Amino acid sequence: MLDREQDSIGPLPVAAVAGWDLEADVVVVGLGAAGACAVLGAVEAGAEVLALEAAGAGGGTSAMSGGLIYLGGGTPLQKACGFEDSAEDMFRFLMAASGPDPDRAKVRTYCDGSVAHYQWLVDIGVPFKPAFFPEPGLEPPTDDGLVYSGGEDAFPFDRLARPAPRAHKPQHRHAAGRFLMDRLLAAVEGSAARIETDVRVLRLVVGPDDRVVGVVARRAGRDLQIGARRGVVLCAGGFVHNDEMVQRHSPLVARCSLRLGNDFDDGRAIRMAQALGAAVTRMDAAEVAVPITPPRKLVAGILVNGQGQRFINEDTYYGRVGQEILFRQGGEAYLIVDESLYEVTRAGLGASWVAETAAELGTEIGLPPGSLSATLDLYNRHAADGHDPVFHKAAPFVRPLEGPLGAYDLRVTNPACFYATFTLGGLVTSVDGEVGHVDGRAIPGLFAAGRTTSGVAASGYASGISLGDGTLFGRRAGRAAASP
Amino acid sequence: MLDREQDSIGPLPVAAVAGWDLEADVVVVGLGAAGACAVLGAVEAGAEVLALEAAGAGGGTSAMSGGLIYLGGGTPLQKACGFEDSAEDMFRFLMAASGPDPDRAKVRTYCDGSVAHYQWLVDIGVPFKPAFFPEPGLEPPTDDGLVYSGGEDAFPFDRLARPAPRAHKPQHRHAAGRFLMDRLLAAVEGSAARIETDVRVLRLVVGPDDRVVGVVARRAGRDLQIGARRGVVLCAGGFVHNDEMVQRHSPLVARCSLRLGNDFDDGRAIRMAQALGAAVTRMDAAEVAVPITPPRKLVAGILVNGQGQRFINEDTYYGRVGQEILFRQGGEAYLIVDESLYEVTRAGLGASWVAETAAELGTEIGLPPGSLSATLDLYNRHAADGHDPVFHKAAPFVRPLEGPLGAYDLRVTNPACFYATFTLGGLVTSVDGEVGHVDGRAIPGLFAAGRTTSGVAASGYASGISLGDGTLFGRRAGRAAASP
Known part of the structure; x- marks a missing residue:
């Protein structure tokens, strides 16, 4: 059993809601990279959007990252740096590197949509410098824009697909996660969306037929009941900072010295959805960087x-x-x-x-x-x-x-050796962010993206996949949630 | 997403039930080894018990097994064969062999209760011949009663705990699973419990406060609403025959040539509980015998x-x-x-x-x-x-x-090489079979045992653990469900 939650996590029937404290067409929970793009996607689709962030400002774990975004298939940046790439080569690489058996539909959607997604990021204000940095792995210490980040040019992947560097780094020296989030949040702030910070979402509100119609959240000790006319999008991070969930699903992760994330990566959004019957997948999977x-x-x-x-x-x-x-x-x-x-x-x-x-x-x-x-x-x-x-x-x-x-x-027991880890498992979602129930249907009104879900990197990983998957599928989830 | 279930798997509110077709204090779902012992435990505790079996007769996957039961700590059979053992040695072995990080409380309860459980099995009619069979691994082709089955006398376990053979085989030549189940089912039939076969449980019925108060089941095309005054015990097997669940949680298992189980090991009981917010654990774990x-x-x-x-x-x-x-x-x-x-x-x-x-x-x-x-x-x-x-x-x-x-x-791709597998992951339960919700509380009225749950063998395995864990924790779950 988990340590019992102080606050109930189960769904609240809408009949128990006397009136909404706040209301919007689409409510986005969490303002990391996935949440910011979900907001932008929903706004693009014509919805009135309310974004709820548990911390005092948006950014989340995305802002703590190196800022690499895994994109390919022949982006303008790849071309400017002299690299050829295709959606098919990217697909072959990711199907081999993200397995066993990653979600084929997600990988396909990700690869086919990658060039357009790059352009969308540029258009909303994320700049990339057309320069290749030759040392793979970590984000470049320079402001160069392109780097190998997944072993594409190493065995066995070099024999399965034409290698190409695909980690796109926003134009900023050193770690660019904060810079990326500043640009994404500026776009959110420049949109018609309303942002509420220091608001912690505790549970979902369900209407007849178990449709999700809102959330219960807490701000400064007071509970708010917040209505979502069209949908709720959960973009609230993973569970690497929830000891019980880590122990339950991937106990070896607990042995790593450095859990990448913040206190809000506590898996609460995953469990709020599970309390409604949502399915989870690959909960044992984790990235482990040594x-x-x-x-x-x-x-x-x-x-x-x-x-x-x-x-x-x-x-x-x-x-x-x-x-x-x-x-x-x-x-x-x-x-x-x-x-x-x-x-x-x-x-x-x-x-x-x-x-x-x-x-x-x-x-x-x-x-x-x-x-x-x-x-x-x-x-x-x-x-x-x-x-x-x-x-x-x-x-x-x-x-x-x-x-x-x-x-x-390099033993995991050596405290001087970094083992940097975060969880990859989460909610089952469609390519449009619909959250799947254990009976196979989509839960009406509920969407998710980012590390709250299991994504393109089902089990394997390449640097930049989390921001790539979170931004691309975050935007798609926002658009889908906004669709009446 | 899963292929959508033909029949809804979500909980039915009791308000929708006009009247019960059948009713009992305790309803046990499934009559394999865990279910049979849950019935006996509930009857011992004074409950009126109804057992529901999806097939035409009880037995389940247990009846297809070799019949080994992992017991130790100094059973009369071990002593008669000249082996010393202690609950502490058994505990040390299982903590090391079932990990990483198996459920300490379950392993402790299992080891401390093992000698008494052996005696209980004997008392209800399961005979053991006091003879040691020297070749470890498979069940003996003879009717000998004791065999090594988990590498207790091999590295590294021989250095962590005093080795002892712990697989107890009911006195029967060759595979003894059917024989064991005949004896357990005879005890069930000799009890006051009522047995209904060809009854497939489809979903749970919930009362106020989400207490489980019954099940919806189907027999011959007709839905039955079955009330459980005290509790429902799910003993309906694992999910190795559910392709979507295997793919979702442990895709490498799909590559094995032999999935040990029957058609009803479809994970439906796990998902019925998940639809109510039940937590699962170690869903990636599987036994794989080559x-x-x-x-x-x-x-x-x-x-x-x-x-x-x-x-x-x-x-x-x-x-x-x-x-x-x-x-x-x-x-x-x-x-x-x-x-x-x-x-x-x-x-x-x-x-x-x-x-x-x-x-x-x-x-x-x-x-x-x-x-x-x-x-x-x-x-x-x-x-x-x-x-x-x-x-x-x-x-x-x-x-x-x-x-x-x-x-x-011995490659998994060689069809001539058996890879015999079954799933080990399942519902989170307490040592009394209470099913845990994702918020950490126990779901009132809901119990489970056997391969529907994650048990002593969290990730590792020894032959005989499934029947040992299923019978011991099945009985405990039945007793707990019967307690008003």
């Missing part, structure tokens, strides 16, 4: 698990590396480098062990005798020929590791 | 993944091996043996490749060049000294593999 780079040269080292074995191509997306370590390698991994590669990572992690030989290093770490030597022997033998037929790391990062060796401690 | 034994001698071979690497101690429980292959090794594994070990498995699987050397065998299979040789070199080097410091297989199964080698194809 930033072994920058510097990029470190991927020329090898990653080994607790048995001294390699388990992944080191040049892939570090979010993929993190998921692999946490979910499939028992939370235990080490990065092995030689002197030519050694450098403290930008995240501040250095070598915990050094030794003259692989055998000694394995002993220092406490790996099974002979295992690290056997792994390095095989790796070096192939590397001398310039290739890695076991895990298919790209040739530029493949060369023998020689001389004294060092090992970085 | 029976590489018997014969037991095959565990002296080595299991390798698609990179030619070992990944587990081969002498552990084959259900653990199956979970590891499916969930953490990409569904790809091979069993490598030499001529002295070679034998077709009892499941009918023989070698798909043979070769004179490891290098040739690796090439035949299509493993990366040099990888199988490197793995075998390291294994043989240690095995020559009689130990396996990398994966800790027990010494009796450790010796070098020499001469011509053969490889069994």
Whole structure:
């Protein structure tokens, strides 16, 4: 059982509502990236919109992010940087990288709508500088606009689809999440929508036939009953800061050092909908980033698990590396480098062990005798020929590791090693944000987007997917909710 | 979204019920092992009980099983076979083997109540022969009563708790599930409970304050409204035969060749409760058995993944091996043996490749060049000294593999290799079977047990846990539902 909620989370029958304190056609819950775009979508569709934000201002977890937006299929920015891309290549990549078995309809809608969505973002005031930043992974420290962010050019994806960089960074130095949200919120403020902050939504109000017709919210200790003539859109974040939900659905996430989100990522919106019979999916899924780079040269080292074995191509997306370590390698991994590669990572992690030989290093770490030597022997033998037929790391990062060796401690139990995580599971929604009931129908009047839902990144991940999925499907959900 | 249900699954308000077609203190839904014991528990507690079974007779998936019941802590059968055990050793094993982070209260209740539960089963007519069967894993082909079934005597569990065999098999040759159910159903039939078969429960009936007060069921095309004065107990199986739910929560399970269950393992009871706001947990978890034994001698071979690497101690429980292959090794594994070990498995699987050397065998299979040789070199080097410091297989199964080698194809894509699976996730329940709402309270009047719930085996598994958990917590749920 969960710790019992202080306030009931179950639906309130509309018969118990004496009158609405506030009313609009569409009520949007949460003003992160998904919520802001839901507001804009609903306004575009001609609705009177009321946005409710629990914090003192909009932004949410989106404003704490790097600001990367995963877009492709041949955006003007991709073209300006000299990259070819197609919706089909983007689709093939995402179906392979977001699985197993991501929602095909969502991935298709996302890829087919990506170029138009880029243009919409530009039109509402989000600028992108047409410059490619060559180091993949983290958002660029420059204001360059395009970067690889999902291992598109690494095995196995480079063989499944033509690689293209797809992380679009709004034109701003360093992390651009706050900048992006400032632009989205400026567009919201410039629209006809009404914004109420410091308003925490507690439960849904349902009419006959279980149609959602409003919400109960609290501001300064007072409950407000807020009517939604056409629909409610839940864009209230995920559940990574709800310990009980994490324990219930994805207990390994609780072992990570850094839960990306804010206090309002407590899954309450998911549970408000569940109390109405809403279906959830992939509640075990989570992004887990272990930033072994920058510097990029470190991927020329090898990653080994607790048995001294390699388990992944080191040049892939570090979010993929993190998921692999946490979910499939028992939370235990080490990065092995030689002197030519050694450098403290930008995240501040250095070598915990050094030794003259692989055998000694394995002993220092406490790996099974002979295992690290056997792994390095095989790796070096192939590397001398310039290739890695076991895990298919790209040739530029493949060369023998020689001389004294060092090992970085990437275990989840090492507090100095960041494991940055957030949840990917949530409500089942259609491509128009309709929330699905466990009986298969859509719950009338209820919509959702962003991390409150399970999206394009069903289980796998690439940096920029959350803002891409949240903004594109947020706008679609707002438009659908506004449709009479 | 799910394919839309033909019949509504949402709760029916009691105000819509003109009168009950049938009525009892406690209504038990499903007559597998959990349901039968829920009936007996409720009758013991003095309730008038009505049992509803969707099929033409009771038995359910329990009757299709091997009949093993996981019990311990020093049962008379364990003692008669010369094994010492304690509730504490059983607890330590299950906390480690059922994780990550199984429900501590459930595991504690299960272990502390195990000896008494054994006696209760004997008293109601389930016989056990005090004889130990030495080959672990599958139910014994003899009528012997005790067998290892969870890798208790293998790494790492042998170091965490004193090993003891805990799978108790009712005295019957070969699979004993049908025999067990005959005895449990005879006890039900000998009780004061009323049994109705061919009755399919469609939805719950709720009174004021969302208390569950009955069910709507269908028999021969006619809907019955059935009142439950004290409580409803859902014991209607898991969801492995619901394609949409499997796809939604654990898509890799859909790739397995053999889904253990029957057509009524469609998750409807889980969804009926979810429609009322019930919480679910560990919906991604599933048991996956890849029976590489018997014969037991095959565990002296080595299991390798698609990179030619070992990944587990081969002498552990084959259900653990199956979970590891499916969930953490990409569904790809091979069993490598030499001529002295070679034998077709009892499941009918023989070698798909043979070769004179490891290098040739690796090439035949299509493993990366040099990888199988490197793995075998390291294994043989240690095995020559009689130990396996990398994966800790027990010494009796450790010796070098020499001469011509053969490889069994254990890939999930090989239709000749059984992947036998069923779901472990389900409703959140207390140790008394109360169903938890997403707001943390118990839903009044609603109880559940068996595979409709998430139980002791939260994610990991040992053979016999489903019947052990279902019978023990089924009885407790029945007793609790009967309490006014």
